[in-house]
Amino acid sequence: MFFPPSTSRRVLKHSRVISIEAYAREDNLWDIDARISDTKTNPTQLASGVRPAGEPIHDLGLRISINTDFDIVDAQAVSSRHPYPGYCNAITPDYTKLVGLNLLKQFRHEVQVRLGGNRGCTHITELVQILPTAALQAFAGDVLKINDVATGSKPDAAMQQQTKQPFQLDRCHALKLDGGAVATYYPRWYKPASAI
Template identity: 55%
Template sequence: MPLSSPVPRALRHTRAIEVEAFARDDGLWDLDARITDVKVRDVTLASGVRTGGTYLHNLHLRITINRELTIVDAEAASDAVPYPGYCDTIAPAYKKLIGLSLMKGFRLGVKERLSGVLGCTHLSELAQILPTAAIQAYANDVIQTRDGAGHDPLPDKPFQIDKCHALRAEGPAVAVYYPRWVAKAVPG
């Protein structure tokens, strides 16, 4: 169902976030993430005028992960920034992501290692979406998600059960698609 029709309005700013996942020949995976900000009209910053339609931010973050979702390499690049010569010097700090698990304490680890003046607000924000992007990338490639009718049963409960509202163990979607794993109501 789409959003409701908006009142008359004028576009002023576009932020875009994109994540691409690549299976590498060496068995590792790369997640290439990008965040951009564009104003539709000229804007005056302390560092000068940015022409409408050009990037205020064009930032990239690549993490390399193993099959256990642990970061084994990381790099960042800043192709457009509001304060050239300053914002674009923080990229090496993103090596601090190495060793973090996307599944255990990742967001807190990013905050501890790269919040505030330790990192770039936008690159650190971009990092926050990488765990769910990795799960989507790994689904049915690294992590098997099928366990419904017509599929061979998985030995363990599918990872996605109890990770969102629709797939709560006691809910109707699990009863339909993963009947073996539906939580039975306990008589009260």
């Protein structure tokens, strides 16, 4: 996404980078690796000392292993850079509390119960919150079939037998059931506003 030019002169001071990568494993599980990094363009005085410009204040990660039903079967958190050595990183073993949760069933609520506030690391828990949509995107077209009988395409036998609404429909503004995208690309599932 490209933003329009700023109307004012700006100076970069802080950068937060979040990355998520999904890996299909040979044992039919998936690993979702999430990482968050914060850097500043100037030396920063922390309670634990000065952090040089460009050196991460935070460099944190979380790997969850999930099955194709979105159940978390393993979780590992890492904290390689943090402002309070010996304290920030002490919480990483607690992220095994994610094991047994399902990314699509009351997940965000359960995360807050288990790891919210001072029961976890604010930044790692932020990463946890975006895992459901990341996993859905990872599975789209591979584990989950995203196609329906779209206009102009010839349905295959599996599509003709499909009786379950595609997972992505009615989960965002663009794919609301009474919207133009559904009417165009998923006509079988289109419902006029008066029918909803």
